[in-house]
Amino acid sequence: MSYDYLEHMCDTKRKILHVDLDAFFVSVEQVLNPGLRGKPVVVGGEPDRRGVVASASYEARAYGVHAGMPLAQAHRLCPQAIFLRGCFPHYEEASERFMRILSDFTPDLEPAGIDEAYLDLTGFESVYGPASETALRIKRRIKDEIGLTASIGIASSKVVAKVASDLAKPDGVVEVAPGEERRFLAPLPIAKLPCVGPKTEKVLQGMGLTTIGQLADMPPSLLKASIGLLGEVIHRYACGIDERKVEPAAAAKSISRETTFAQDTLDCPFLSATLYYLSERVGAELRHDRRMARCATLKLRYADFQTITRRRTLSEAIDANRAIFDIGLELLKKALSSRRQRVRLVGIGVSSLVGDGRQLSLLHSPTQGWGRLDRVIDRIRSKYGFTAIQRGRTLVLKDFFPLEKGEYLLPTPALSR
Ligand code: DCP
């Protein structure tokens, strides 16, 4: 086996950004409740419950609290911390808004988790200026539009950009100059390499290795002998060599949203409002992707966990919230009339997606007016947040979400821009 990659340096002309939100779950809670800012906050659950820390504020981290730690241990280390159960729909919404901001900068965008993504800005600088300035513009928009801080790493490869964003935390930008990759990584502890987990770290430490530089200086064959194929990957990364491309997520074949209720229900206005809300989310994503659907599917899970799906194929492709909802409601009524049982989960999805090139017949269809209204609402929501505008149909939901002041989604932070 030869290690050709050591002879020819990797392509250092690429400009890859890794963008990662700081203390994500905690920061969303702080946007919703500014009284939590600047305090030790832990999202994961009450300290007397089993479970682990999902996200800790930097104030809590100063006491040694970190993600993955049992809540009870976090409480012992930092008893004054505020422990929150968290609310996933809020994080999902913030994540969608975050990805949408990033997609305004380039289509070469690869989401790598709920709060992180890679962007390939190669060739971008001659038109839009230095990548470091673009990074600051991205950070400013995230701050202004969602109220969150992000850290950004800029480098010629994904692995180096990721390590750089970690070093930039919180709220910073770190750029690694082309050709400096190996020198940049060398003094850092081996655990900073993304593919080195606690187990691998132990094995490497057992070999007397503590820094990434020492890893890079090892013969790759020795690493391979002790940790297998991963050893080769780790060696390449330690040398700052990573040719993986930024791969935009494959276009979805279907789009769906579902929700499980805190209590099983047969309350029809509530079920219908939930279905409308879910149809709005599906419709918004469909229009954002510039697609239309020829098939809609309702999903129901009854209290006894029996789960059914009911599908309708359409003669015309649709993308309007109301059109998705109407089909969902019809399927829901039919399902409930054949089995009247409390419902635990409801979901709506669309599939058989086509491009949104509008067909002539659609221009005269009654759904065209809905489409225009949806697009206006989409624009307002993408700028000011999903709750900036509510349809009468979903107002009933406010009573059902277990949050204070009737707020059930991320509010709009300061709008100065
Ligand atoms: N997460 C989780 N359980 C974990 C790790 C993370 O539920 N063991 C969730 C909560 C985090 C989110 O994923 O907020 C993003 O994970 P990160 O590792 O990026 O951690 P944070 O964003 O909280 O902090 P950082 O500022 O270090 O990125």
Ligand code: CA
């Ligand atoms: Ca993060």
